Amino acid sequence: MTRSGLVLTGVELRRGGRVLVSDLSFGLEPGQLALVTGPNGSGKTTLLRTVAGFAPPGAGEILVGGTPVAGLEPEARREIAYQGHLEGLKKDLTVYENIQFINQLRSKSDAISKTLATLGLEPFADRSVRHLSAGQKRRTALAALKVSGASLWLLDEPLTNLDPAGRELVLGWIDEHLAGQGMALVATHLADVLKRPGSLLVEL
């Protein structure tokens, strides 16, 4: 799959048998950001998980690069990266080991030691994730997503727990990602902070 868009048509989202959202349609072009907003429980997380392919939509179709997300070949999943409420880091491994694992699993490049510095993780790279603060964990998780090389980022409240410097860093990563023709679908309550020129607002 090359870099191309995300298209949702008539998507219905369910959680625990209840319909949260029905007939949701929007499209995302390379280089574009979509912000998903809405009150708690409106289905933001469910939308991201459904686009990631963890759960099928109740109705409608989700196409990533022209292919339904449920039918993506493993190789094509390389283009999707997901960061949910859970960091997806192993507590007993160090920051370096965690990033290295995800990097080896997802991409073929091996050069991560030099990126650690640019990711702002150097000060705690050799600490076990168990001993990190919530903000440091979130930073590590987002860094892992950055090294994954995916073109579609699915972010669930990426700025949670981050200090102002961390926010700047992460916002910079998102800008860089979009500038490189990447796409991002971000669920957030902080649409004002994350908004970019040309970004799409999806209200649930």
Added chain:
Amino acid sequence: MPFDAVSLIFRRDLRLAFRRPSDWGIPLLFFIAVSAMFPLALSPDRFGTGVGETVVAAADAEAGGGDEAGAIEASVAGRPLYGLQSLGIAVLWMAALLSSLMGLDRLFLNDVEDGSMEQLMLSPVPFIALVYGKLAAHWLVSGLPLIVLVPVFGLIYQLPLATSLMLAFALLLATPALTVLVAIGAALTVSLRGAAAIIGLLVLPLASPILIFGARATVLALDAESAAGPLYFIASLAMLAVSLGPIAIAAALRVSLE
């Protein structure tokens, strides 16, 4: 590429196992404690050492029961009496079985709770390859130590070396099947909290053929007879489990994560 992924997750899980020794150490301690302490609770005078004694067709069998009891006694008359030894075989098999059930609820739950499972599912390799890697690592820390330890504990039950080695060999065939069975249970119950008891109920009946044929193979070795029959059976169960089990495990994990 899939083989790289198998080895990658295998090495990650082994590294995690060494950083969290309690996950695999406690089941192992359970096996050691049960095997070592069981003989302490036995009355030696009721069992004898077993070595060199034979079953005598008791004259009072007729007085004590009907023809049926007498017939049973007569059929084993002249066979060696293995009080402690045959008990030991049963204890070692049960201890191995129960110890592989312990702590299994963490097998996938750790990855689900910290979000790693979602990352694994999104990875560009077939999910089933990752399941194989995880199972191999789990077998290495939970199954292999049992195989190594079992001949040592055979000594406590006065098992001849050949019998102990047969027990270890039968376990070598049986533990991969047990690992897969246990993993199916763990995958099915991953979305239920505190499901260890349910997994036991789910897995024990399925594991009973392994127990029956494993113990049978060991007793045949004790009698210095060929144990090939039951061993073939365990081997075929292991092949079935290892080839088809991971498909079920991968499907169960996907469903639990929805």
